[in-house]
Amino acid sequence: MQIYLPIAELPISVLMVLGLSGAVGFISGLFGVGGGFLLTPLLIFLDIPPAVAVATVAAQVAGSSMTGVLTYLRRRALDLKLGGVLVSGGIVGTVLGVLFFNAMRRLGQLELVITLSYVTLFSIIGGLMLYDALRAMLRVRAGKPARRRRRGGMHPWWMGLPFRQRFPRSGLYCSVIPIALLAVVIGFIGAVLGVGGGFILVPGLIYFFRIPPAVVVGTSLFQILVTMTGATLLHAVTNQSVDIILATLLLLGGVIGAQFGGRAARNLNVESFRLLLALLILSVGLRFAIELFLAPSEPFSVVVPESAR
Numbered sequence: 001m002q003i004y005l006p007i008a009e010l011p012i013s014v015l016m017v018l019g020l021s022g023a024v025g026f027i028s029g030l031f032g033v034g035g036g037f038l039l040t041p042l043l044i045f046l047d048i049p050p051a052v053a054v055a056t057v058a059a060q061v062a063g064s065s066m067t068g069v070l071t072y073l074r075r076r077a078l079d080l081k082l083g084g085v086l087v088s089g090g091i092v093g094t095v096l097g098v099l100f101f102n103a104m105r106r107l108g109q110l111e112l113v114i115t116l117s118y119v120t121l122f123s124i125i126g127g128l129m130l131y132d133a134l135r136a137m138l139r140v141r142a143g144k145p146a147r148r149r150r151r152g153g154m155h156p157w158w159m160g161l162p163f164r165q166r167f168p169r170s171g172l173y174c175s176v177i178p179i180a181l182l183a184v185v186i187g188f189i190g191a192v193l194g195v196g197g198g199f200i201l202v203p204g205l206i207y208f209f210r211i212p213p214a215v216v217v218g219t220s221l222f223q224i225l226v227t228m229t230g231a232t233l234l235h236a237v238t239n240q241s242v243d244i245i246l247a248t249l250l251l252l253g254g255v256i257g258a259q260f261g262g263r264a265a266r267n268l269n270v271e272s273f274r275l276l277l278a279l280l281i282l283s284v285g286l287r288f289a290i291e292l293f294l295a296p297s298e299p300f301s302v303v304v305p306e307s308a309r
Contacts, residue, residue, distance in 0.1 A: 007243035008052045016046075017246065018253040021060075025257025027280070036061040036195040039250065041118060041284055048246075050111045054101070054194030055235035055242045060250040061195070062228035065221045072218025079169035079215050082179070083222040086201075089180035090227035093187025098234040101192050105239070115288050117193055122285030125200065129278035137275065156208065170211045170219070179209070183223065190224075191231045198224055199281070 002011045024039045036057050043053040072078045104110040161175035182204055186197035201220045205211045211219075236242040 003245065003249075005048075005052075005243050005246050007056075007241060008048050008246060010047065012046070012048075012246075014249065017249045020046075021250040021253030022257035025064075025254035026260050027257075036190075037122075037193075037199055037281070038284060039254075040194040041288060043246075044114070045287075049241075050114050051101075051105055051239060051241045052243055052246075054114070054192070055232065055239060056247045057194040057250070058190070058228050058235060059232040059242050059244075059247040060254060061190075062225055062232055063247070063251045064254050065225040065228065069218065069221050069225050072221065075218070076169075077214050078218035078222055079167055079211075080222070081165075082167045082170050082172070082211075082215075083219045085165075085176050085179050086183040086186075086219065086223035087226045089183025090187035090190075090223050091230055093184035093189075094191045094227045094231050094234065096184075097188040097191025098231065098238065100188070101235075102238055114193060117189075118288040119285050121189070121193075122281050122288070126278050126280075126282035126285055129203075130275070130282060133275040133278050159209070170209075170215050172209060172211055174209060182208075186223070187227045187231075190227055191234070194231075197227075199277075 001014045003014050004011045020042055021039065024042070027038060039060065040053050040057045043057065044050055104113045158178040159174040161177045163177055164173060164175045166173050186201050189195060190197045198220050201223065202216050205216045205220065206213055232242055
């Protein structure tokens with residue numbers, strides 16, 4: 001059964017989209033991260049135009065984050081003050097990302113920029129996560145704690161920068177400057193690549209700012225919800241590239257898959273969990289890297305400039 005996507009301008013199998021989004025939703029529920037970093041490249045591999053894939057997945061990520069935010073808000077595991085700082089920086093990054101996205105699209109270099117960005121980002125993030133997971137596993141086998149504990153009272157230099165604020169819910173007293181800068185980077189990446197950025201934001205808040213994991217996930221989802229909603233609206237207004245039909249199918253399959261992934265996660269060892277996630281990220285980056293060296297199916301193409309339409 002096929003359905004025509006009016007914005008992507010091509011027919012696609014409904015069952016394939018539901019199966020794909022269900023599989024990504026399963027992985028998202030299994031690892032506790034947004035599935036945008038997998039869903040966007042997979043849609044591009046299915047010949048969905050990169051601009052449509054990025055904008056539509058941003059809508060899917062925003063929709064899927066809503067239920068998570070409400071859940072963590074009811075549990076009182078969401079730091080709204082910290083979330084406000086993250087949202088402020090994220091909005092700035094999102095606007096900059098959409099402007100950059102539009103500029104690259106007008107120049108006809110958008111697909112190359114997205115491919116190179118995925119290769120670079122996933123290689124760095126996946127490599128660091130793989131190194132950390134293997135080191136932790138070796139320490140456990142040697143009978144040592146998985147990670148060295150920091151001494152009390154020792155804080156990184158960036159936490160002592162000006163404009164320090166207290167975040168009681170997170171137990172944090174820190175400058176807002178590094179937090180806002182991290183949010184700007186996440187918002188920019190999310191707008192350009194169509195990813196929520198949770199797989200960067202969550203480790204960043206835990207390792208760099210020592211925020212409890214229980215609070216980090218809910219706060220991260222809050223930031224992702226606001227920034228991805230903004231990115232969706234900006235893409236829809238400036239590019240008209242959000243395919244509502246595709247976004248609905250992706251959201252439906254993702255919600256169903258996430259339920260099964262959440263149940264499977266209960267039986268997964270923590271260190272195995274980290275190792276598998278690192279390998280998953282590296283494999284996506286490798287797939288994009290291979291794409292750079294393959295001969296294109298259509299070596300010549302005609303691009304009509306935006307001003308001529």
